[in-house]
Amino acid sequence: MPRNKRNAWLICLLAVATVLLMSGSTFSLAKKEPVCREISQDKYEIGPLFVDSEKREIHLTGRVMKREGWVQFLFYCHGYRWLEEESAIIVDADLIFLQTAIALLDWKLWHGLWEKKVRDGDIKVKLNWRNGKSIAATQLLRDGDGVQFSELIFLGSPYFDEAVLGEAFSGSCSLCPLYALEEKALRKEFVRPSGKSGYFLDENLMPPNGTYLKITIGLGKEN
Numbered sequence: 031m032p033r034n035k036r037n038a039w040l041i042c043l044l045a046v047a048t049v050l051l052m053s054g055s056t057f058s059l060a061k062k063e064p065v066c067r068e069i070s071q072d073k074y075e076i077g078p079l080f081v082d083s084e085k086r087e088i089h090l091t092g093r094v095m096k097r098e099g100w101v102q103f104l105f106y107c108h109g110y111r112w113l114e115e116e117s118a119i120i121v122d123a124d125l126i127f128l129q130t131a132i133a134l135l136d137w138k139l140w141h142g143l144w145e146k147k148v149r150d151g152d153i154k155v156k157l158n159w160r161n162g163k164s165i166a167a168t169q170l171l172r173d174g175d176g177v178q179f180s181e182l183i184f185l186g187s188p189y190f191d192e193a194v195l196g197e198a199f200s201g202s203c204s205l206c207p208l209y210a211l212e213e214k215a216l217r218k219e220f221v222r223p224s225g226k227s228g229y230f231l232d233e234n235l236m237p238p239n240g241t242y243l244k245i246t247i248g249l250g251k252e253n
Contacts, residue, residue: 064130074134077127081134088131088247092121097236102220102228104167105155105183105245109195112213113184118170118231119243125186126195132185135249143185146219152250153179157243167245170236171229179247187216 067075072084080089092105096118106117109125121128133140142148155167167182168174186195190212221227237243 064124064127066130066134074131076131076134078123079127079131081131083135086135086249086252088128088135088249090121090123090128090245090247092119092243092245094118094237094239094241094243095120096231097239098231098233100228100230103181103183104170104229104231107183109186110184110190110212110216116228118236119245121183121245124195125184128183129186132249136252139249143180145188146180150179154248154250155179155182156246156248158246159237159241159243163237165235170232172232174229174232177229181222184216187212187219189215 064076069075072082074081074083078090081087082089101118102113102116104117105119105121106114107121107123107125107128108114114120129140129144132143139148139150143150156164157167157170158164168177171177194212217227
């Protein structure tokens with residue numbers, strides 16, 4: 031789909047969603063503000079995340095919930111709940127914590143990632159687990175060569191974060207019309223230039239279900 035047409039389509043969906051929200055569903059749009067605590071020079075805690083600004087690394091944990099078959103994303107941070115069942119590794123953190131950590135290390139990079147305006151080939155994700163094994167995250171995917179960081183984990187949307195990551199929602203999510211529009215719009219964004227969406231896991235390399243993982247996100251050199 032041409033970029034101008036896609037943007038127009040998303041704006042249209044957003045306008046419809048706004049009308050529906052105003053007409054019947056009540057959200058508290060006050061964003062959760064993660065507490066960023068400096069624990070030593072160049073080292074911070076943001077919720078359960080540990081950030082090393084000198085090494086430009088984010089350290090977090092997660093657990094394997096799916097080890098074979100198709101997934102939309104390899105990792106899931108709590109936020110866009112319909113993506114949880116379509117992800118292999120559930121991260122022990124809210125999405126807004128990860129967003130804050132990336133922005134702390136490199137605001138310009140984060141803003142470009144959030145608005146889908148930059149590629150992120152320099153960002154590397156490494157996994158470690160109990161038996162001492164260490165592996166690059168992309169190796170857990172079949173045909174994972176060239177996969178970008180933002181294709182491993184959904185980083186949020188300028189169109190929907192305000193509502194989805196807000197403080198609270200009064201009512202059943204299943205009854206809220208925004209969620210159907212949100213999913214429909216974002217699924218179009220997930221389609222890569224090849225026409226494919228999501229990935230198949232390499233069950234020969236994926237750790238067993240329930241495996242506790244240490245995850246390191248390295249942002250690479252600052253541009």
